[in-house]
Amino acid sequence: MSVLTAPAPSTDLIRTAAAAKRRVSFRAWARHSGAMIRRNLLSIKADPEELLDVTIFPIVMTVLFTYVFGGAMKGSLPKGTNYLEFLVPGIFTQMLTFGTMSVGVKLSTDFSKGVIDRFRSLPIARSAVLNGHIVASMLRLLLASAITMAVASALGFRVHTALGFFGGLGVLMGLGVGVSWIAVYIGSVAKTPAAVNGIMQLALFPLMFASSIFAPVSSMPSWLQHFVNINPLTTAADSARELMTGSGPAAHDVLITLAWALGFTLIFAPLSIRAYKRRS
């Protein structure tokens, strides 16, 4: 059986020479990451219900919040702002940060199955498995964003400029990547997928409600405002608002949000890769 033939001496030498090189080249890293992204996207096909949280959920959220809280909120919003204008960037913020939870859960599921052992026994960049999850998740969230935008438009939401809209989405995705690394870290250290879900929810829910995502900061008690103002979800929602609806100058909030994103990535990406390597 020729298929099962071990490397002939000549290719053996080549393999040995290649093997002696320790590091993975940038091109190889990109190829490995690409293969992992493809793997994660293909797995959606196997389990289409996975897409519910990025298709049905944004529709429900947008419609529900607009009609349930829209009336109540009217009074506390700045003059001339309708709730839809306020809410939609908030929904995007919520979606692109909460959506990252699935990254941690999926990585943890990989660990609970044997497949991660196979990946770790291959000569690939250690980060490829993690990158693959994060990028695939971001692509899912782009789909969710498109659906949300369609629903919001139907309800009457209008963007200020197209550039602003995509800029806002870009900033949110930046933060989403940062938060994803936290999710990946939790996914690498927590014992089970359910634990990952629990920890993430516990951390994200207070952050989500104690922010400017659904309600203006000015309507909150002052002790809470201190927290809300340093909450990265607040600056993220504010930058999205400013960029998407032109509600004010965006530069300051954008910078702070991106700084958070960078900070999260710089801290949690190395921690995640370390935890991934060491997990037994």
Next chain:
Amino acid sequence: MTTGNTGTTPAIQVKGLVKRFGEQVAVDHVDLTVPTGSVFGLLGPNGAGKTTIVRMLSTLLPLDGGSATVTGFDVATQPHAVRRVIGLTGQYAAVDEALSGRENLYLIGRLLDMPVKAARARADELLETFVLTDSAKKLAKTYSGGMRRRLDLAASLVGTPAVLFLDEPTTGLDPHRRSDLWEIVRDLARNGTTVLLTTQYMEEAEALAEDIVVMDKGRIIAKGTAAELKQQVSGRTLQARPTAAADGALLRELFEDALGRAELDGGLVTGPLTEDSQLNLLLNRIAAKHIDLAEITTTTASLDEVFLQLTTTSGDAK
């Protein structure tokens, strides 16, 4: 060039390997030398430390002591190089259940830097070899246990590894599937792949491995070929049945005189045979007493008995 796999380097060289999990010593100063192109059997009961050794050699677990090289590459300091030359099939099928069989193999090919076309061709080739072509497009989660195992093994062969680790590859497989898998392992070995096989079954080690190491509680308790292991335990037994049941007691006495120990059970007399000369001596005495024998046999301890004896003795020693 500091290291490389020249002809004289063993495929796997392990010296004083140690792994601890908290207080428990899972692998206790193990030495192994696996020559290139051989099938090497690591035999032992659950918890003997076999899987832990495989996980250390395949760079999944750090070493707590000693050293190990695979085709000359140090698993601790050159893990990336080791990963380039090994294939690993674990106890449970490490395939992605959400992908089809073909996509699983294609993914590994791409991760091993094969061009798209080559990765596709290799996937199809392996699907064919492992009789999975008909299910190539079905998701792995719909596969039967045997199919998953085959896919798993195929996945570990995508990169034609020089050294293949098979960790209890047939646990849970029915006997028919087991012999299919054995045939594949033999093929691999014939074609020059070095195989390190762990198993709980003496039969499997005997069927596949030239060299066998028996492990228990993290230590090596015996090593050699299957035949040598059998000899190591003087497991030969002499059994005889007198034609007349009434001669049983007398025959037992003769057995005891000649062999040192004997039992009479249901008309059958049994005693341990340690030297060939005992046999002649005993037969002469039986003839002198005019006892007619209906049957007489010597049996070698089965390898399973050897295994059992080795592992129980090592337990008693503690």
